[in-house]
Amino acid sequence: MPKTTQVPDHPAAAAAFQADAERANWHDQALWFIREKRDVASKLTPDWELLRETASQIKEHVLAHLDDLLIQFEEKARENGIHVHWAADGAEHNQIVLGILRQHGIQKLVKSKSMLTEECHLNDFLMAEGIEVVDTDLGERIVQLAQEPPSHIVLPSIHKRKEEVGELFHQHLGTEKGASDPAYLTEAARQHLREKFLTSDLAITGVNFAIAETGGVVVCTNEGNADLGVHLAKVHIACMGLEKIIPKAEDLGVFLRLLARSATGQPITTYSSHFHKPAPGQEMHLVLVDNGRSAHLGQKDFYSSLKCIRCGACINTCPVYRRSGGHSYHHTISGPIGAILAPNLDRQKNADLPFASTLCGSCTNVCPVKIDIHNQLYLWRQVLAQDGQVPKAKAVSMQAMATVLASPKMYRLAGRSGRFLLRWLPGVAQHKRLNAWARHRDMPSPPKESFRDWYLKNRKTNE
Numbered sequence: 001m002p003k004t005t006q007v008p009d010h011p012a013a014a015a016a017f018q019a020d021a022e023r024a025n026w027h028d029q030a031l032w033f034i035r036e037k038r039d040v041a042s043k044l045t046p047d048w049e050l051l052r053e054t055a056s057q058i059k060e061h062v063l064a065h066l067d068d069l070l071i072q073f074e075e076k077a078r079e080n081g082i083h084v085h086w087a088a089d090g091a092e093h094n095q096i097v098l099g100i101l102r103q104h105g106i107q108k109l110v111k112s113k114s115m116l117t118e119e120c121h122l123n124d125f126l127m128a129e130g131i132e133v134v135d136t137d138l139g140e141r142i143v144q145l146a147q148e149p150p151s152h153i154v155l156p157s158i159h160k161r162k163e164e165v166g167e168l169f170h171q172h173l174g175t176e177k178g179a180s181d182p183a184y185l186t187e188a189a190r191q192h193l194r195e196k197f198l199t200s201d202l203a204i205t206g207v208n209f210a211i212a213e214t215g216g217v218v219v220c221t222n223e224g225n226a227d228l229g230v231h232l233a234k235v236h237i238a239c240m241g242l243e244k245i246i247p248k249a250e251d252l253g254v255f256l257r258l259l260a261r262s263a264t265g266q267p268i269t270t271y272s273s274h275f276h277k278p279a280p281g282q283e284m285h286l287v288l289v290d291n292g293r294s295a296h297l298g299q300k301d302f303y304s305s306l307k308c309i310r311c312g313a314c315i316n317t318c319p320v321y322r323r324s325g326g327h328s329y330h331h332t333i334s335g336p337i338g339a340i341l342a343p344n345l346d347r348q349k350n351a352d353l354p355f356a357s358t359l360c361g362s363c364t365n366v367c368p369v370k371i372d373i374h375n376q377l378y379l380w381r382q383v384l385a386q387d388g389q390v391p392k393a394k395a396v397s398m399q400a401m402a403t404v405l406a407s408p409k410m411y412r413l414a415g416r417s418g419r420f421l422l423r424w425l426p427g428v429a430q431h432k433r434l435n436a437w438a439r440h441r442d443m444p445s446p447p448k449e450s451f452r453d454w455y456l457k458n459r460k461t462n463e
Contacts (some may be wrong), residue, residue, distance in 0.1 A: 010353060012353045014324035014325070014328040017324055024323055027158065031315070034155075035316045037265025039050055043262060051254055051258055052367075052370075053370065054256055055370075058246060062245055063303060066297065066463065069212040070211045073210055073211070073245055074288075076213070076215025080277040081277050082285070083285045083286070086287075086290075087288065088290050090120030090122075090291050091288070092246075093239065094120055094122055097126070104202065104283075108196075108200055109200055109201075109233075110225075110233070112203070112225050113135070113137040113139075114239055115153050116206055117205065118150065118332045119333075120291065122204075122407050123135070123144070134196045135220070136193050136197070136225040138157075138186065138223060139158075142156070142160060142168065148190075149327070149332070153312050153335075154312040154315075159327070163180045169189070178278065197225075200232070202233050202236075203230045206221050208259070210286075211246055215276065216275060218273065221268070222266075224271045234282060234283065236284045236288075237284075238285070238286050238287070241291070242293050244332075255309060256269075258309070258311070261368075262312075263311040291345075302340060302380070304371055305373070308337050314335055314363035314373055318362065319362075320356050321334060328356070330349075336357060336374070337363070340380060347384065348389055361373070370397070412450070423446045
């Protein structure tokens, strides 16, 4: 099924999401609830900050020695009987997967969650070639049936109400009309997917961690769908970005302790599945994909974003994402981390995303591998402005603001004008077309005087 085209402008798409105030509110609350679970889990974990620092340093080492680690990983994987393929971009990745399917005469497959295959648009490519692709993660299956991309890297259907899922399942799975009980709908999905698992000869998985020392990969799921798909299939294809490498098996414990706690507040994912060699009678393939990662690695201000372990913690805490929804980002990875990865792939198309942030720093504070996300968002804004990728209206307004802030006299005049406007012409200040800030907020009551005026007056009094 083809996916719906997303609006290629974050402010416009966010406004459309905000039009349904009830959805925006519970979306905000649901993500904040998960953020709070993360906070509790982190506080109950001894040496949490030491774990973060250790994970960050391991990833720093990986990025500094990525070429050597990838060669070591490939050698070990081949020794284990795994077929290793290299893809320069998404198109080559898709052709490699199609070639394996054609080699075995396979017309349908099951796939567990993989943001890399979403990045490469594998589903659309294979379905155009007549291949049936079934996403087996429950959230992924929901958005697949809805012909939508995932809106979150961990919770792909977080934007869907249970009633909407019920209607979707009624149309596609034959459930009772009007049914919205989560247990009933989950069981219906389970029965639907079980038949797909049993009749598929090939399974595709993503990769959470690839261990250079052993040549094996680790896949983390909460539903066990990756395990079931792989163990029932004759062919297993694991697709991974180059940055998923970690040096040693002993490093894995650091990341597994951080991943689930940061993502959902769980102590660990329900299934942490290790695939080091094909099972007897099975064939295993690994597809290692660059797709702009090497170029990103060469940027001194932005390379550390490749440390990301796709936990989604920065997304859950981001006030902009929570109120605007994942589809407003028009990129595979949404939220703050997506906003610093996307411009590397296409600056013109994704120039709006680094501005979809308050720069509050909450994303950086919760990142389990200590990526300085908010600083990189700020730096991307500078780069995009210098490249002329900022809309003219925004560029002019930012220049005007810079001029005002650089002049004490103009700053004081602007403050007096603003206080006057709020006090005597509140209708203009609250006008939703003239003042974008007021569209979803009430403007504050104006102070009687500025801090500077208060300070000067009280300073003279005290003297």
